[in-house]
Amino acid sequence: MVTYDDGGDASPSSGSGVFSRLISTHHKTIGLQYLWLALASVLVGMVLSALLRLHATWPDRAIPFLASIETTPERFAAMRLLHGSLMVFFVLTAAPQLGFGNFLLPLQIGAAEMAFPSLNRLSFWMTAGSLVGMTASFFLSLANGINLWLASASVFSLAALFSALNFTTTTIELRTKGMTLPRMPVTVWAWFVNAILSMLIFSVLLAGCAAVLSDRLLGSNFFSTASFLAAQPQNLVRQGSLPILWQRLFWYFAQAEVYVAMLPCFGIVTHLVATFSRKPVWKERLVVLALCGVGLVGFCVWGYHMFATGMNPYAPLVFSVLASSLGIPAAFLLASWLGTLWNGRVQLNTAMLFAIGFISLFIAGGLSGMFLARHDLARAAVSEEFVIGHFHLVMGVAATFAILAALFFWFPKLFGTRLNEGLGNIHFWMTFAGVYAIFMPLHWVGLLTQSHVLGEAQRAAIASAGSSIRTFVTLATVWTVSAQTLFVINFLYSLLSRKQAEENNPWRATTLEWSIASPAPEENFGKTPPVVYRGAYEFHVDSELDFVPQHLAPELPAEKAH
Amino acid sequence: MPGTTTGQDLELVIGKGNGGGGGTKPPAGGNGGGDDGKPGRKGQPSASKYYTGVAIGIVSILMFFMALASAFLIRKGTGEWVPVHIPGLLWVNTAILLTSSATLEMARKRLSNSDANGFRRLWQVTTVLGVLFLVGQLVAWRILAGQGIYLATNPASSFFYIFTGAHALHLLGGVCALLYVAWRNFDPAKVSRVVAAEVVSYYWHFMDALWLFLLALLYLGK
Numbered sequence: 197m198v199t200y201d202d203g204g205d206a207s208p209s210s211g212s213g214v215f216s217r218l219i220s221t222h223h224k225t226i227g228l229q230y231l232w233l234a235l236a237s238v239l240v241g242m243v244l245s246a247l248l249r250l251h252a253t254w255p256d257r258a259i260p261f262l263a264s265i266e267t268t269p270e271r272f273a274a275m276r277l278l279h280g281s282l283m284v285f286f287v288l289t290a291a292p293q294l295g296f297g298n299f300l301l302p303l304q305i306g307a308a309e310m311a312f313p314s315l316n317r318l319s320f321w322m323t324a325g326s327l328v329g330m331t332a333s334f335f336l337s338l339a340n341g342i343n344l345w346l347a348s349a350s351v352f353s354l355a356a357l358f359s360a361l362n363f364t365t366t367t368i369e370l371r372t373k374g375m376t377l378p379r380m381p382v383t384v385w386a387w388f389v390n391a392i393l394s395m396l397i398f399s400v401l402l403a404g405c406a407a408v409l410s411d412r413l414l415g416s417n418f419f420s421t422a423s424f425l426a427a428q429p430q431n432l433v434r435q436g437s438l439p440i441l442w443q444r445l446f447w448y449f450a451q452a453e454v455y456v457a458m459l460p461c462f463g464i465v466t467h468l469v470a471t472f473s474r475k476p477v478w479k480e481r482l483v484v485l486a487l488c489g490v491g492l493v494g495f496c497v498w499g500y501h502m503f504a505t506g507m508n509p510y511a512p513l514v515f516s517v518l519a520s521s522l523g524i525p526a527a528f529l530l531a532s533w534l535g536t537l538w539n540g541r542v543q544l545n546t547a548m549l550f551a552i553g554f555i556s557l558f559i560a561g562g563l564s565g566m567f568l569a570r571h572d573l574a575r576a577a578v579s580e581e582f583v584i585g586h587f588h589l590v591m592g593v594a595a596t597f598a599i600l601a602a603l604f605f606w607f608p609k610l611f612g613t614r615l616n617e618g619l620g621n622i623h624f625w626m627t628f629a630g631v632y633a634i635f636m637p638l639h640w641v642g643l644l645t646q647s648h649v650l651g652e653a654q655r656a657a658i659a660s661a662g663s664s665i666r667t668f669v670t671l672a673t674v675w676t677v678s679a680q681t682l683f684v685i686n687f688l689y690s691l692l693s694r695k696q697a698e699e700n701n702p703w704r705a706t707t708l709e710w711s712i713a714s715p716a717p718e719e720n721f722g723k724t725p726p727v728v729y730r731g732a733y734e735f736h737v738d739s740e741l742d743f744v745p746q747h748l749a750p751e752l753p754a755e756k757a758h
Numbered sequence: 759m760p761g762t763t764t765g766q767d768l769e770l771v772i773g774k775g776n777g778g779g780g781g782t783k784p785p786a787g788g789n790g791g792g793d794d795g796k797p798g799r800k801g802q803p804s805a806s807k808y809y810t811g812v813a814i815g816i817v818s819i820l821m822f823f824m825a826l827a828s829a830f831l832i833r834k835g836t837g838e839w840v841p842v843h844i845p846g847l848l849w850v851n852t853a854i855l856l857t858s859s860a861t862l863e864m865a866r867k868r869l870s871n872s873d874a875n876g877f878r879r880l881w882q883v884t885t886v887l888g889v890l891f892l893v894g895q896l897v898a899w900r901i902l903a904g905q906g907i908y909l910a911t912n913p914a915s916s917f918f919y920i921f922t923g924a925h926a927l928h929l930l931g932g933v934c935a936l937l938y939v940a941w942r943n944f945d946p947a948k949v950s951r952v953v954a955a956e957v958v959s960y961y962w963h964f965m966d967a968l969w970l971f972l973l974a975l976l977y978l979g980k
Contacts, residue, residue, distance in 0.1 A: 311807045311810075311811065312807075312811065360814075361811060361814050364810075364814050365807050365810045365811045365814060366807075368807075368810050369804075369806055369807040395814060395817065395818045395821070396817075396818070396821050399818045399819070399821035399822040399825065400821060400822070400824075400825040403822050403823075403825035403829075404825065404829075406920075406924075407826070407829065410909070410916070410920065414910060415909070415910035416909045416910055416916035416919070416920070417910065417912060417913040418833065418913070418916055418917070418920070
């Protein structure tokens with residue numbers, strides 16, 4: 197840790213080598229590293245999901261790659277876990293918060309750096325290490341795999357804690373002059389609230405992981421297996437203990453992760469909808485309050501999972517009420533998005549399409565969530581496929597849409613060029629159709645196959661219908677996954693065919709990151725930090741002005757807003 | 759806030775500070791507190807981010823222990839629970855830790871009176887007391903092990919070891935931070951030793967209070 201090394205990455209772009217980039221403490225470099233990590237994970241995770249579907253639909257066919265490793269149900273479960281771990285930890289958690297957040301948070305609040313840059317670097321490398329660990333755990337024997345997975349999850353939690361510490365402190369301490377709390381962009385609010393939420397839940401997760409790991413390795417008795425299994429629903433226990441432990445533990449974490457993944461996406465979508473409707477965020481204060489509400493509910497729901505699983509008869513009811521009460525802030529957010537779109541001069545470019553796609557998926561997934569929030573209904577009438585359909589729609593796919601929206605929007609600031617709009621449009625529509633074709637039928641299958649009210653004959657009839665729907669779902673999966681090659685082509689093509697300098701503010705947006713060059717220069721704002729004079733969403737404030745950037749002094753608004 | 763320096767400067771100095779640190783949570787922030795040349799709000803060196811950092815870190819650590827504490831309380835009701843008889847040595851250790859907090863405060867008072875030697879001496883006493891506490895905890899473990907009570911013996915013993923172990927680990931981070939503040943040459947134009955000592959003192963007192971809470975939990979909750 198020589199001082200000179202750290203100083204050296206002041207200009208890594210000017211060819212000081214890959215190594216100094218890798219060990220950089222600079223927030224933009226680290227943000228990009230997270231995004232590359234997420235890109236790699238999402239591609240692998242997506243291929244895994246296609247393989248899983250293919251295998252589930254045609255279990256007898258030998259599928260290359262799958263044939264060699266898939267011999268037992270445990271391997272299949274392990275593969276699902278790998279898919280889930282990659283997607284949830286390294287895509288949904290890493291990209292919107294750690295990737296875009298690290299890159300953009302200091303830019304949007306007018307800071308030169310995160311509060312603790314070295315800690316930031318440590319977080320990234322711990323995250324990368326946990327990615328390696330989780331992937332490796334798939335190739336180990338089951339028992340060793342679980343141990344390694346748990347250890348990796350602990351490392352990830354610790355890294356998330358360090359990141360959250362950094363995000364929170366940066367937002368509190370490093371805002372530039374004039375960047376008061378009400379003037380913070382909603383994205384910054386979302387990252388901030390999410391960091392606080394992460395701070396609280398990842399400590400709990402770390403404690404849980406450490407305890408379980410100690411149970412497994414050192415023979416301690418925090419959650420002894422016997423009493424743990426006794427607390428689980430019978431239909432899960434009968435299939436044998438190990439995969440259940442494996443799966444249940446995963447969902448333990450996933451419940452809180454939902455909110456961690458969604459919060460920054462809410463911020464991104466709010467931001468984009470306002471920018472491309474050329475209107476201020478409708479009821480901005482309420483949106484910020486709603487974000488805090490989501491954080492609060494997210495924390496409480498997590499608490500339920502940690503403290504009460506299978507122990508308190510009233511707990512499912514509490515959970516039910518809490519999970520339903522998520523609907524209130526969610527409804528506020530939805531109202532605000534629609535209110536912003538209302539009468540807006542909407543620009544339907546690819547970033548906006550993905551943002552609107554997010555809203556659509558959020559509504560669709562949210563509606564089925566209302567069924568699941570009722571604890572009695574969920575157990576009675578709904579099978580796993582309904583749940584899979586629900587959370588993929590509302591969490592996985594919606595969040596991915598927000599990530600893609602953010603990528604299309606901030607690509608000029610990240611790389612100094614725009615993604616191709618034509619390819620982006622085709623990619624959006626193919627993906628949008630594809631994900632609905634996958635997850636809507638899964639809801640139906642889930643409802644059909646689990647109807648206890650039906651007789652045996654009717655069930656048999658349904659089973660055949662169900663299997664053809666499943667085949668359709670599998671084909672739709674293959675279609676959607678293939679459609680992503682368009683994105684990869686677009687991504688690589690845009691990067692490689694970078695031409696002359698991109699304009700500073702191609703979207704005519706208001707926030708501070710657009711006041712500097714594209715791609716963002718190494719020193720952010722240079723020697724003089726920017727000064728903020730107004731709120732983050734001053735679009736179309738009167739008929740003359742389309743927008744007023746945050747850094748524009750009140751005296752001369754007409755001059756700069758072209 | 760106002761008066762942010764350029765990215766390079768910030769990276770340069772913080773990078774060095776953290777790199778030298780132990781890698782534990784708040785100490786890492788505290789270590790970074792070593793230097794940072796920014797003139798902050800109100801004209802003082804902008805140390806406020808270290809205060810914020812250590813405060814947030816404390817909340818986070820508190821959540822970690824609260825999760826374990828709630829697991830402890832719930833697990834206690836599920837049977838197969840054989841309470842651990844707390845070794846008497848723990849009371850001695852507690853006294854040592856409380857004393858260390860007192861000497862830390864005395865050291866800081868010397869420092870603010872610019873009595874460098876007095877500070878150094880008392881700071882060293884604090885560090886030694888911290889190490890002594892850790893050794894005492896180890897001896898307490900040996901005593902329990904001698905009675906045949908191990909981590910795996912029963913749920914109560916598992917919790918006893920994880921509470922004391924996790925606390926000891928965090929306190930070890932605190933000892934590293936103490937050493938760091940004592941050994942580092944602070945540039946007076948940047949963040950002063952006074953600030954670094956204060957940030958570390960928050961963490962140390964928190965560890966102290968946390969230990970009292972854990973002890974009460976283990977003693978009363980058995």
